[in-house]
Amino acid sequence: xxxxxxxxxxxxxxxxxxxxxxxxxxxxxxxxxxxxxxxxxxxxxxxxxxxxxxxxxxxxxxxxxxxxxxxxxxxxxxxxxxxxxxxxxxxxxxxxxxxxxxxxxxxxxxxxxxxxxxxxxxxxxxxxxxxxxxxxxxxxxxxxxxxxxxxxxxxxxxxxxxxxxxxxxxxxxxxxxxxxxxxxxxxxxxxxxxxxxxxxxxxxxxxxxxxxxxxxxxxxxxxxxxxxxxxxxxxxxxxxxxxxxxxxxxxxxxxxxxxxxxxxxxxxxxxxxxxxxxxxxxxxxxxxxxxxxxxxxxxxxxxxxxxxxxxxxxxxxxxxxxxxxx
Amino acid sequence: xxxxxxxxxxxxxxxxxxxxxxxxxxxxxxxxxxxxxxxxxxxxxxxxxxxxxxxxxxxxxxxxxxxxxxxxxxxxxxxxxxxxxxxxxxxxxxxxxxxxxxxxxxxxxxxxxxxxxxxxxxxxxxxxxxxxxxxxxxxxxxxxxxxxxxxxxxxxxxxxxxxxxxxxxxxxxxxxxxxxxxxxxxxxxxxxxxxxxxxxxxxxxxxxxxxxxxxxxxxxxxxxxxxxxxxxxxxxxxxxxxxxxxxxxxxxxxxxxxxxxxxxxxxxxxxxxxxxxxxxxxxxxxxxxxxxxxxxxxxxxxxxxxxxxxxxxxxxxxxxxxxxxxxxxxxxxx
Numbered sequence: 271x272x273x274x275x276x277x278x279x280x281x282x283x284x285x286x287x288x289x290x291x292x293x294x295x296x297x298x299x300x301x302x303x304x305x306x307x308x309x310x311x312x313x314x315x316x317x318x319x320x321x322x323x324x325x326x327x328x329x330x331x332x333x334x335x336x337x338x339x340x341x342x343x344x345x346x347x348x349x350x351x352x353x354x355x356x357x358x359x360x361x362x363x364x365x366x367x368x369x370x371x372x373x374x375x376x377x378x379x380x381x382x383x384x385x386x387x388x389x390x391x392x393x394x395x396x397x398x399x400x401x402x403x404x405x406x407x408x409x410x411x412x413x414x415x416x417x418x419x420x421x422x423x424x425x426x427x428x429x430x431x432x433x434x435x436x437x438x439x440x441x442x443x444x445x446x447x448x449x450x451x452x453x454x455x456x457x458x459x460x461x462x463x464x465x466x467x468x469x470x471x472x473x474x475x476x477x478x479x480x481x482x483x484x485x486x487x488x489x490x491x492x493x494x495x496x497x498x499x500x501x502x503x504x505x506x507x508x509x510x511x512x513x514x515x516x517x518x519x520x521x522x523x524x525x526x527x528x529x530x531x532x533x534x535x536x537x538x539x540x541x542x543x544x545x546x547x548x549x550x551x552x553x554x555x556x557x558x559x560x561x562x563x564x565x566x567x568x569x570x571x572x573x574x575x576x577x578x579x580x581x582x583x584x585x586x587x588x589x590x591x592x593x594x595x596x
Numbered sequence: 597x598x599x600x601x602x603x604x605x606x607x608x609x610x611x612x613x614x615x616x617x618x619x620x621x622x623x624x625x626x627x628x629x630x631x632x633x634x635x636x637x638x639x640x641x642x643x644x645x646x647x648x649x650x651x652x653x654x655x656x657x658x659x660x661x662x663x664x665x666x667x668x669x670x671x672x673x674x675x676x677x678x679x680x681x682x683x684x685x686x687x688x689x690x691x692x693x694x695x696x697x698x699x700x701x702x703x704x705x706x707x708x709x710x711x712x713x714x715x716x717x718x719x720x721x722x723x724x725x726x727x728x729x730x731x732x733x734x735x736x737x738x739x740x741x742x743x744x745x746x747x748x749x750x751x752x753x754x755x756x757x758x759x760x761x762x763x764x765x766x767x768x769x770x771x772x773x774x775x776x777x778x779x780x781x782x783x784x785x786x787x788x789x790x791x792x793x794x795x796x797x798x799x800x801x802x803x804x805x806x807x808x809x810x811x812x813x814x815x816x817x818x819x820x821x822x823x824x825x826x827x828x829x830x831x832x833x834x835x836x837x838x839x840x841x842x843x844x845x846x847x848x849x850x851x852x853x854x855x856x857x858x859x860x861x862x863x864x865x866x867x868x869x870x871x872x873x874x875x876x877x878x879x880x881x882x883x884x885x886x887x888x889x890x891x892x893x894x895x896x897x898x899x900x901x902x903x904x905x906x907x908x909x910x911x912x913x914x915x916x917x918x919x920x921x922x923x924x925x926x927x928x929x930x
Contacts, residue, residue, distance in 0.1 A: 323783040411860045430873050460639040461810060465854035465869035472866065485803065490857035494867065506612075531788035533813040535857050537836040540817025547792050548785045 276349070277311035278481050281337070284344035286307050286327075286334045290556070294522075299509055300556045304330040306505035307344070311345040311583070312498075314448070317475070317482040319496035319513075321489055321528070323552050328485045332451040336368055337361060348449070364565050366396050371441040373454035381427040385437055386422035392444045400402070410439040414477075417468060432463035439470065455490065468495060473533035480545045493517055498588065504563040505555055507582060511589040514596045521585070521596045524564050562594070570595050599857055601771060602628040602651075603803050609643075609650045618645045618877045620659070622828040622885075625904065629758035630771070633798060633805040635815030635836070637851075641874060644808045647825075648774050650674075652689065653681050669771070686713040689767030694777040696757035700749035706733070706760050707745030713767045732763035737793060755786035763791065772804045779814070791818060791838035813857055816840060821914065824848050825887035827875050830904055834915040844924065845917045846890045884919070892921045 291338040292298040305327045312318045320328040334341045334400060337353050344352045348364055356364070372378045389408045393399050399407050405592060409419045415436040426434060442450055452471065456464040471479050472495065476482060491580055492499055493513060500510040500522065509522040521525045530546040550567050559566050563574040572595065580592045609621035621643045628634050636644045649655050651666050651673055666673040672683065682723050685691070692701045700709060709734055711725030720728070721796075726745060731861055733741035736759040751756060758778060775794070779787040795818065798805055809815055815836065822839045824832045824847065834844040843849050853868035872889040884890070887897040902918040 324783060354642075367684070432873060460874075461812075461851060462639060462854050462870040463873065465856075465867040466871075468871055469866050470857070489784070490855070494856035526786060531784040533791070533811070533815035533817060534778065535816050535852070535855055537816045537840050540813075543817075545788060545792065547788050549789075551755055551786070552783070 272429075275402075277347075278314040278349060279312040279483070280345075280347040281312075281335050282309050282345040282347070284334055284346065285342045286330055286339055287342045291351050292339065292556075293427065298576050301554050303505045303558055304555060305334055305341075306558075307582075308500075308502070308505075310500055310507070310510065312344045312449075312481055312483060314481055315475070315479050316498065317484050317496045319484045319486060319492035321492050321499060321500040322502035323487065323528075325504075325555060326502045327504050327553060329453050330452055331502070332370070333484055336370060336451060338370075340386040365445050366398075366445040368449045368451070369445065369489045370451040371438050371442050371455045374458050375431055375438050376458070378438055379434060381426055384423050385429075385504060386423055388426075388437070389420060389444055390443055397444060407444075411444055413442045414443065414474065415428055428461075431459050432466060435459060435467055436470065437460065437465050439467075439474070443478070445476065446478075447480070449483070451483045451485065452489065453485045455487070457488070458500070466493070471495065477569060489529065502551065504558050507561055507590070507592060508564065509591045509593075511591075517596065522591075523568050523570050523595075525571075527567075562592075599630050600627055601632075601669065602707070603665075603667040604647075604651065605665045605667075607647060607650060607666065608662040609655065609659055610662050611647055613658065613878075619877045619880060620828055620866060621650060622881055623664075624655075624825075624828070625831055626823055626830065626833065627770070628804055628806065631798075631804055632806060632821065633819045634827060635819030635822040636806060636808045636820060637810065637812050637815060639810060639874060641877070642730060642825045643828040644825050645776055646661060648776060648806065648808060651684055652691065652774070654685075658747045662834065683717065686765075686770075687717045687768045688771050690768070690770040690773045692758075692761050692765050692775040692778045694780050696754055696761050696781065699761060700757065702749055704748075705745065706749060706752065708765045709749075710745070710760060713764065719850050728767065730765070732766060735766070735797070736763045737789075738761070738763075739804045744816075747857050754782055755789060757788075757841045758790055759793065760796070762790075766797070766801070766803075769801070770803060772806065774806045774808070776808045778807075780809070780811075787814075794818070812855060824851070827881070828877060828886060829881075829918060831886065831919070832917040833904065834907075835918075838913070838915050842915075842924075844914060844915070845886075845919050846892045846921070846923055847886050848917075849923060850889075892919075892926055893922060894925055896920050 284305055285307055288302040288304055290300050290302055292300050308331060322328050328357050333339050335346050341354055353364060386408055389411055390404045390508055393404055396526050412421055413421060417436055456467050484496055496513050498512050501514045510522045520529055527538045527546050527548045534540050548567050561577045562575040562580050565571040572593050582590060582592045584590050605625050607621055611620050613619040615898050624647050636900055638644045650661050707726050707729045709731040714720040714725040714728055729745050730741045733744060738756060738759055744839055775806045779790050806819060807815055807834045817834050821835050823830055826847050843852055850870040870889050872924050881901060883899060884897040884902050885900045887893045897920055902920050907915045907917055
């Protein structure tokens with residue numbers, strides 16, 4: 271991986287606010303600050319992990335990059351093209367190149383479509399094959415994800431969760447994408463099946479030189495699959511760095527707390543180690559705390575943190591952090 | 597510790613489903629000592645929840661306990677009449693469910709619900725129950741409990757509701773708390789809070805805990821003993837240390853090597869995964885339920901059901917497993 275080359279994916283100062291109405295009659299207007307000024311780059315063939323607690327905006331960040339939500343402001347570059355400036359029609363050729371795998375394989379497949387039809391649909395829509403040749407392509411996709419061609423005429427309910435996730439992966443691969451957003455692709459699966467899907471995603475990445483944005487709340491999975499990791503808290507990026515940097519020497523107090531909260535599968539260590547447990551809950555994204563969003567739960571907060579939002583600073587080549595005290 | 601609190605023997609539970617029988621629990625036996633923490637680990641559908649619901653006779657109408665016994669303080673839970681079992685539920689045994697969002701009654705205040713079991717079991721007055729509810733909420737770390745008892749469940753966050761549920765389970769000073777995936781719906785930082793809280797309460801109150809989870813790493817630091825279940829049977833049982841240092845059953849070995857965290861130190865590129873998926877429980881098991889996915893399987897595994905037996909004969913250890921193969925010997929040979 272060459273760090274000086276142009277990144278495949280680049281998001282610059284991405285912001286997404288959702289207007290909501292509150293109160294029993296919707297009489298109060300408010301804004302959810304789902305994604306609040308985040309930037310990231312991903313090189314071709316690389317995997318960037320986004321971690322954080324639920325509601326921190328990691329999925330919204332992925333959706334916004336894909337233009338599934340149009341961003342409130344900011345730019346999303348795919349190679350040289352700014353996707354935010356394109357109309358839906360102009361976007362269509364790019365949709366082929368950027369795909370997504372969702373968390374829940376149960377609700378993302380149409381129950382009335384056979385697997386064959388579901389997989390052929392995007393291929394035909396993008397005119398990548400004709401009606402005559404599409405079946406061949408679908409079979410090769412199914413083989414890629416470890417299913418046999420017997421699946422062609424079957425319906426989603428005939429498959430288990432792990433198999434359905436394989437089908438969703440096949441569908442994401444159908445148009446030969448370069449970039450895939452994996453939005454918690456294994457969270458809904460059992461432990462023994464999770465490992466199968468992780469291995470599959472890694473194999474496919476090698477085979478087709480795919481680039482992933484891997485969104486997850488499970489830090490150990492991220493540690494296994496990602497090259498670089500971004501930690502998000504309440505819509506903002508807290509820290510970003512290579513996997514080794516984040517896991518071996520976390521700088522941001524939130525990253526440290528998050529890592530400390532993950533249970534270690536070793537009773538000798540786990541029964542003696544002192545954990546740094548964060549108090550309280552994640553505040554509401556409607557009225558996030560002023561200054562640094564993390565200050566009410568932060569063990570090292572100073573007065574300055576209450577008023578002044580920390581700057582997103584580059585510490586060295588690949589490492590960024592947003593904290594006054596680091 | 598020492599005295600046996602709960603002794604379950606050969607429990608079998610069946611579900612009627614579209615004219616066929618689902619063998620959800622197939623002869624589960626285990627025991628629990630006073631003040632002990634038992635972790636029950638397995639994938640979804642392995643019967644861990646149904647086992648515990650069978651004990652408290654909270655099964656849905658389609659399910660039935662077919663055989664077995666469950667002695668709790670020398671009395672068989674499975675033979676009690678309705679009034680007797682009602683006394684145990686919420687009295688001697690407290691329950692914590694997975695989903696704190698749906699387990700509360702939305703139209704009653706938190707204080708009413710935490711104090712309810714005191715009114716029912718201890719015939720306490722409303723005032724006493726409310727006072728005790730405040731005390732319990734303080735115990736589980738909810739700030740300003742005098743005000744919060746008047747709140748309704750929707751005013752609590754997920755972590756706080758789970759705390760309130762723990763307070764509810766503790767209300768009648770139970771001997772045993774059964775926690776069914778209590779942290780699965782919560783974020784890691786909140787999960788860490790709840791685990792620390794439960795550990796602290798256990799040490800202070802000396803209550804025994806059965807903690808059901810699918811996450812092996814979670815019970816590593818929490819449980820004294822761990823029981824691994826697969827397809828309605830217990831496949832391995834050992835102290836937490838023994839299970840992680842010296843796992844024996846092929847399924848436990850598979851589960852551990854599928855954990856990214858467990859593999860992290862070894863820096864492997866690929867995770868070992870267990871091929872296939874769990875078996876269909878509609879058939880009466882006649883062979884080892886794990887054999888189609890097992891890399892150690894012998895011919896014998898296809899025709900016989902292995903019993904849960906001590907790993908080393910004569911050795912004074914609680915390490916038991918249900919497998920014909922000595923996986924340690926076989927891995928060493930390979």
